[in-house]
Amino acid sequence: KQEVTxxxxxxxxxxxxxxxxxxxxxxxxxxxxxxxxxxxxKGLTSLLLIQxxxxxxxxxRLNASLDKSSGRSTLYIAASQPGxxxxxxxxxxPHDYKLSFGAGTTVTVRA
Amino acid sequence: GAVVSQHPSWVICKSGTSVKIECRSLDxxxxxxxxxxxxxxxxxMLMATSNEGxxxxxxxxxxxxKFLINHASLTLSTLTVxxxxxxxxxxxxxxxxxxxxxxNEQFFGPGTRLTVL
Numbered sequence: 001k002q003e004v005t006x007x008x009x010x011x012x013x014x015x016x017x018x019x020x021x022x023x024x025x026x027x028x029x030x031x032x033x034x035x036x037x038x039x040x041x042k043g044l045t046s047l048l049l050i051q052x053x054x055x056x057x058x059x060x061r062l063n064a065s066l067d068k069s070s071g072r073s074t075l076y077i078a079a080s081q082p083g084x085x086x087x088x089x090x091x092x093x094p095h096d097y098k099l100s101f102g103a104g105t106t107v108t109v110r111a
Numbered sequence: 112g113a114v115v116s117q118h119p120s121w122v123i124c125k126s127g128t129s130v131k132i133e134c135r136s137l138d139x140x141x142x143x144x145x146x147x148x149x150x151x152x153x154x155x156m157l158m159a160t161s162n163e164g165x166x167x168x169x170x171x172x173x174x175x176x177k178f179l180i181n182h183a184s185l186t187l188s189t190l191t192v193x194x195x196x197x198x199x200x201x202x203x204x205x206x207x208x209x210x211x212x213x214x215n216e217q218f219f220g221p222g223t224r225l226t227v228l
Contacts, residue, residue, distance in 0.1 A: 031215045043117075043204055043221035044155075089154060093215055097143065097208065101154045 002027045002094055006102035014110050019077040021105045023090035028068040031093045035064050035075050038087045038104070047088075048075070080109045113139050115207050117220035124195055125228055132190045132223045134205030140185040141207035145217065146178075149202040161188040195227040 003026045013019060023033075032051050036044040048057045048064040050073070056065040061078040077084055087104040094100065114137040124130050134144055142163045147155040159180055160168040167180035177199075179191040188207075192199050202224050206217040 034216070036219075041202075041224070044219040046216075046219070049216055093217070097215065097217075098157055098160065099145070099155075099206075099217060101156075103154045 002030075002092055002100040004090060004092060004100050004102040006088075006090060006105050008105060009103065010106045010108075012108040012110060013080055015080060015082060017080055017109075019075075019080050019084070019107060019109075021075040021077075021088050021090075021107070023073040023075070023102055025071045025073075025092050025100075027092075027094065028071060029095060030068070031095065031097075033064075033066050033073050034091050034093070034099075035062075035073075036089045036091065038089060040087075044089065080107075082109045082111045085109050113207075113209050113216075113218040115205065115218045115220040117203075117205055117223050119223060120221060121224040121226075123226045123228065126196055127194055129191055129193045130195055130225060132192075132203055132205075132225075134188045134190070134207070134220050136186045136207040136209075136218070139207070139209045139211065139218075142185060142210060143208045144182060144188040145206045145208075146180065146188075146190050147204045147206070149204060149222075155204060158190075192225065195225070197227045200225055200227045 005024045034049045035047045050057045050066040063076045087106045089104045091099045091101045116135045118133045144161040146158045161182040163182045169175045182188040204222040206219045
């Protein structure tokens with residue numbers, strides 16, 4: 001069974017600092033890996049999706065990398081802003097299409 | 112882009128009553144929808160996979176008689192929490208897989224907050 005671990009569980013940084021969020025997984029037989037953002041009491045917002053054959057994806061200040069051989073993905077958020085405060089979840093899509101989620105990293109960006 | 116809606120967004124009910132939550136794919140067809148629940152400060156846990164025109168597949172530990180799932184059309188799946196109890200209070204989120212999508216991406220609804228008194 002796929003196990004997804006996100007470290008750290010919580011992170012607090014001053015505004016302007018770059019954020020590095022880590023996700024590790026045990027089974028590399030996946031279709032894709034996806035990073036989501038979740039605000040308190042809200043649903044999920046998809047940030048980036050990396051196909052199994054890709055190494056990274058970029059969108060604005062966000063960059064996500066995927067290294068299947070080591071079972072790791074990293075989400076980088078450049079020049080953090082208070083509006084980036086949220087919980088970030090990584091999820092892996094295996095071949096049975098059942099997403100496996102990590103527990104998330106809760107980010108606080110201090111103004 | 113692909114949009115999934117859920118209704119209601121929140122509901123409060125008395126213990127022992129049943130509650131129905133709807134999940135709709137608004138601009139695409141989905142033969143498969145997924146139901147998750149999320150407890151405070153925890154991640155999403157898959158409850159069941161809803162397949163259009165057939166019975167849902169439940170994850171281990173999820174009572175199928177407690178959580179009734181119906182997927183009557185390519186754009187609608189419903190989750191009914193029967194004889195709800197306070198421990199059923201949770202955030203329920205659905206997702207739908209776009210048949211025409213090339214990336215096997217799932218699109219998520221905004222969630223339904225259920226509070227059982």
